[in-house]
Amino acid sequence: MAQKPSIPKGTRDFSPAEMSKRNYIFDTIREVYQLYGFQQIETPAMENLSTLMGKYGEEGDKLLFKILNSGDYLSKVSDEELTERNTLRLAARLCEKGLRYDLTVPFARYVVMHRDELQLPFKRYQVQPVWRADRPQKGRYREFYQFDADVVGSDSLLNEVELMQIVDTVFSRFGVRVAIKINNRKILSGIAEVIGAQEKIVDITVAIDKLDKIGLENVNKELAEKGLSESQIALLQPIIALDGTNEEKLEVIAKVLHDSEIGIKGVEETQFIISTLNKLGLKNELQLDLTLARGLNYYTGAIFEVKALDVQIGSITGGGRYDNLTGIFGMPGLSGVGISFGVDRIFDVLNQLDAYPKATTTGTQLLFINFGASEAAYCLPAVAKARTSGLRTELFPDAAKMKKQMSYANSKNIPFVVLAGENEIEQGKFTLKDMANGEQQQLTIDEIIDKVVSGANA
16 A cells, blocks of 8 residues: 655645635735835755855754755765764765755845846845754744845945835734834844853843743843853843833933943944834834844844734744845945745734635636536637636536536635526526525626626625
8 A cells, every 4th residue: 555645844735725825925025025116036946055054053054954966975975984974074075055044145145146237225025935954843844935025235224114114014914913023233242242241142132032931030040050240140130121112222221332332333223213113103013122132143233023913923024134244255345134024924823813805715706617518618708708807717627517516616615606508598698696695697798797896896
């Protein structure tokens, strides 16, 4: 007996109904990106490992899916290396390519390779799958889509403002309440500088991030376990306990960081972004969150993260400023800032909230029943006219029993069925059946089109 097929853990199949929902997400984000002047590009699923390695931190490097070299990939590996079983060294010898981990590093590579063709600032968007060798769990997948927008070639903080407007617009269109969290890596660097613990910035932010879960006493205990002195922990207390409005938080942190040039720079940048967005009037809440760190190594300025307020799930959008990303590919000094929508998590959020418009889940609107060759020939011009009018229309391909054809219509939730037998053909009309209430009317194809179109727009 053949083994039942399966798919790798952390991946998913999507049914036609699910793809309709996903396309609604793609189309909504794409439309907003285009409103702001972004243009679409695509990059290969696999990149050279030299492009990917070292760009996501040590943890990120471990999560890269590596691709075995084609052909005799063991030919250049000695028996001693095989016996030694050094995984990282073997991977470097056996694999020259890997699946992309995100869309930002491939985009940086794209900018460097195509620099002479680009007009700066260059605003691009990109929707493609990415892969991470992570442990699958709810809301976390090994293969998932990202939908990115980036601006390179401009240092202006108006780009950050614009990206937050995009986030606000997208989730407003989805009907999802979100908190848009903002911080700045310069502020985090300033905090580490003023307490004399630059090398422990990750430990500090990880501990502070647990404040709501474990409380202040346990946060301080964890900071001590990570090697911070009592005086350093004491200096962190005003930051850990920071509360109030965004403006009040910025005022406190500015006092704490008054001796840190980089820290004050981060405060000034954040003040500009928040004050400008306040004047524009976002529909969603903007929160200054000093525990937000964003793990990726390439962020250097403002950082963003979006959380759904009505669904328990991780970040559904994130991003930030990266001033030196293209420098690692031989083009220093080119600043960029971007955001990434987590399409798969947004899909889960909209499912849990049942927030899809009805039209999103509607496929075929009109099904013509097939009673035989002559009847089908009579229907075909009407089918073509309905499609020309924009109605999603099918003619059942086989002259099957009526029960089978009606079951087909029910299984696809087709709202209207059209029947044409001898009587209809003699009168040059069709019988339209409303599948919701069973009502039937004899109409011309033009009348059918008007009725179905008006019903869809009601």
